[in-house]
Amino acid sequence: MSNLGFENTDTILMEERLFPPSPEVVERANIMAYMKSKGFDNYENFYRWSLEHREEFWNDMARELHWFQPWHTTFQWTEKPFFQWFVGGKFNIVYNCLDRHMQTATRQKVAYYWEADDGSSRTLTYEDLYVLTNRLAKALQNLGVKKGDRVAIYMPVTPELVAAMLATTRLGAIHTVVFGGFAASALEERINDARAKVLITVDTAHRGGKLIEYKKICDEALANTPTIEKVIVFKREGTEVPMQAGRDLFADELLQDIPNDTVVPCEEMDSEDLLYILYTSGSTGKPKGVVHVHGGYAVGVYATTKFVFDIKPDDIYWCTADIGWVTGHSYIVYGPLLNGATGVLFESTPQYPAPDRYWSVVEKYKVTIIYTSPTAIRGLMRFGEEWPAKHDLSSLRILGTVGEPINPEAWMWYRHNIGRDALPVMDTWWQTETGAILISPTVILPLKPGSATRPLPTIDAAVVDKDGNPVETGKGGFLIIRHPWPSMMRTIYGDPARYRTYWETIPDVYFAGDAATIDEIGYFRIQGRVDDVIKVAGHRLGSMEIESSLVSHPAVAEAAAIGKPDPVKGEHIKVFVILKAGNEPSEAMVQELKQHVRTNVGPIATPDEIEFVTALPKTRSGKIMRRVLRARELGQPLGDVTTLEA
Numbered sequence: 257m258s259n260l261g262f263e264n265t266d267t268i269l270m271e272e273r274l275f276p277p278s279p280e281v282v283e284r285a286n287i288m289a290y291m292k293s294k295g296f297d298n299y300e301n302f303y304r305w306s307l308e309h310r311e312e313f314w315n316d317m318a319r320e321l322h323w324f325q326p327w328h329t330t331f332q333w334t335e336k337p338f339f340q341w342f343v344g345g346k347f348n349i350v351y352n353c354l355d356r357h358m359q360t361a362t363r364q365k366v367a368y369y370w371e372a373d374d375g376s377s378r379t380l381t382y383e384d385l386y387v388l389t390n391r392l393a394k395a396l397q398n399l400g401v402k403k404g405d406r407v408a409i410y411m412p413v414t415p416e417l418v419a420a421m422l423a424t425t426r427l428g429a430i431h432t433v434v435f436g437g438f439a440a441s442a443l444e445e446r447i448n449d450a451r452a453k454v455l456i457t458v459d460t461a462h463r464g465g466k467l468i469e470y471k472k473i474c475d476e477a478l479a480n481t482p483t484i485e486k487v488i489v490f491k492r493e494g495t496e497v498p499m500q501a502g503r504d505l506f507a508d509e510l511l512q513d514i515p516n517d518t519v520v521p522c523e524e525m526d527s528e529d530l531l532y533i534l535y536t537s538g539s540t541g542k543p544k545g546v547v548h549v550h551g552g553y554a555v556g557v558y559a560t561t562k563f564v565f566d567i568k569p570d571d572i573y574w575c576t577a578d579i580g581w582v583t584g585h586s587y588i589v590y591g592p593l594l595n596g597a598t599g600v601l602f603e604s605t606p607q608y609p610a611p612d613r614y615w616s617v618v619e620k621y622k623v624t625i626i627y628t629s630p631t632a633i634r635g636l637m638r639f640g641e642e643w644p645a646k647h648d649l650s651s652l653r654i655l656g657t658v659g660e661p662i663n664p665e666a667w668m669w670y671r672h673n674i675g676r677d678a679l680p681v682m683d684t685w686w687q688t689e690t691g692a693i694l695i696s697p698t699v700i701l702p703l704k705p706g707s708a709t710r711p712l713p714t715i716d717a718a719v720v721d722k723d724g725n726p727v728e729t730g731k732g733g734f735l736i737i738r739h740p741w742p743s744m745m746r747t748i749y750g751d752p753a754r755y756r757t758y759w760e761t762i763p764d765v766y767f768a769g770d771a772a773t774i775d776e777i778g779y780f781r782i783q784g785r786v787d788d789v790i791k792v793a794g795h796r797l798g799s800m801e802i803e804s805s806l807v808s809h810p811a812v813a814e815a816a817a818i819g820k821p822d823p824v825k826g827e828h829i830k831v832f833v834i835l836k837a838g839n840e841p842s843e844a845m846v847q848e849l850k851q852h853v854r855t856n857v858g859p860i861a862t863p864d865e866i867e868f869v870t871a872l873p874k875t876r877s878g879k880i881m882r883r884v885l886r887a888r889e890l891g892q893p894l895g896d897v898t899t900l901e902a
């Protein structure tokens with residue numbers, strides 16, 4: 257909580273224009289249909305009602321899904337802050353993603369168009385995905401995977417990755433997906449923390465034309481992962497990879513004797529049973545295993561997909577994220593499948609092979625809803641308007657962004673060039689911990705560039721000072737949520753004390769770790785992290801993770817990592833390094849240390865700048881004052897340094 261990011265407010269270009277929604281869109285909006293069913297035609301009144309009728313709202317949402325047995329209590333504090341939702345319910349999220357659709361016309365509908373890195377594609381119907389998931393579930397079951405076991409997944413964005421997640425979940429086992437941009441030691445750390453029994457991966461894959469040696473990276477990690485019994489390897493490219501007898505198995509060999517009509521019934525889970533663990537960065541060096549559960553998470557992502565993206569039966573929805581991040585979990589896999597939507601799965605990157613890759617994908621699949629990151633937009637802006645102009649983007653009807661603040665300039669570019677000056681831009685604020693979108697427009701609200709607008713129904717968000725008192729309109733403060741919501745994380749895996757800190761930093765409210773302001777019409781502007789989390793190109797990293805990696809290098813005595821504003825990536829990483837005696841600063845040393853972090857944490861954590869120093873500012877207790885480093889770097893006043901001397 258040391259870097260009070262909201263000091264930088266005035267560096268953000270202010271944009272006060274409001275863009276009203278089109279009346280036809282409002283008339284047809286999913287959220288409007290629900291509001292009308294409750295007797296409302298105006299969001300303000302509906303939102304106020306929802307704060308008073310939280311349980312009614314969520315009961316209505318939950319009833320649209322299939323329960324093996326209904327819940328008896330919608331919301332319950334057990335031991336604060338360990339709350340529960342839909343208590344007593346029996347449920348499986350995969351039954352709702354797949355099985356339920358087998359009884360309707362959705363069975364033959366396209367679940368995913370897969371766009372591979374090289375531009376080739378594959379189409380899977382809901383039935384195809386159901387068949388693949390069941391066969392894989394059977395294969396996992398044959399290997400002894402059962403309810404409660406942890407299965408680690410380290411794969412590129414492919415239909416097999418989705419099936420691996422769903423097969424695991426079908427059995428009541430818990431998946432932990434590790435993003436392909438993380439290196440062996442990061443994978444190892446996550447596998448060990450989760451004590452995973454099985455690892456699912458591929459031989460090799462390409463992303464943005466670059467080779468990623470998945471199996472090789474796994475082998476390195478597996479040297480120190482005692483809990484892994486079996487490794488399942490999908491042949492993504494058919495390259496030759498070493499296989500360890502007794503441990504490593506090719507997926508095609510496991511699946512060959514499992515017929516297409518195999519059905520492994522969904523395990524009937526309690527609402528509060530674990531669904532997945534997803535590791536994310538916090539203020540310490542150790543990543544946090546954020547825990548989500550079947551019932552509340554499903555209801556949250558189902559409802560937000562339906563209302564924020566206004567999903568209709570004939571939409572082609574594309575979220576460009578990687579499934580290894582929470583955005584992919586909630587809005588590529590679970591949210592769209594729960595809604596029976598057709599999605600695009602994208603294995604590649606925005607600028608490969610050319611800066612019109614996104615727009616060619618939109619044209620190719622006639623995408624109607626695109627959900628991407630501010631970094632991708634800013635990166636593509638640099639290449640000019642001629643790249644989107646080459647393509648027919650007329651299928652689009654809704655645009656979305658997530659992961660970091662979007663500057664008004666990028667927002668306007670997106671709306672103008674991709675949204676033909678007419679389409680709504682959904683700037684969605686949420687976190688790995690929140691499970692689902694919490695602050696975001698829906699298609700019925702007037703929009704303001706750079707603002708995530710208002711909290712979604714039932715979400716009691718506020719901006720407060722460190723004592724929890726609301727700040728004045730327009731003033732910066734800490735973003736908090738006053739009451740739990742269904743898709744909220746339930747704990748940090750194996751570390752409930754760390755989970756408690758979210759609800760104890762400011763007593764009895766959820767502390768998001770972001771700075772924000774609220775304007776005179778109640779619109780939120782989220783400004784970025786106030787802790788030692790760095791958002792590089794929307795990827796969440798921790799200062800301490802990068803620092804621990806650096807100090808593991810024999811030449812480094814101490815290191816401090818900060819995020820520095822970056823015109824494209826939002827933030828980039830700068831590190832300050834004190835070398836051990838006998839080592840001299842040099843360009844070769846810079847390159848060596850960058851490479852060290854790259855192979856240690858992963859390519860996404862590679863520092864952009866390294867400065868050699870002889871001292872670092874510290875508190876009396878020896879904690880590095882990254883805030884001071886950042887302020888110095890940006891030429892800003894140091895602020896109140898004394899409060900940090902804790």
Ligand code: 6R9
Nearest residue numbers: 658659660661683684685686687688782796
């Ligand atoms: C979904 C996701 C969470 C952090 C969050 C905040 C930043 C996300 C944002 C945004 C401004 C938005 N963030 N969405 N900041 N406007 N629309 O990104 O999860 O990786 O856990 O990161 O991302 O700083 O606290 P996660």
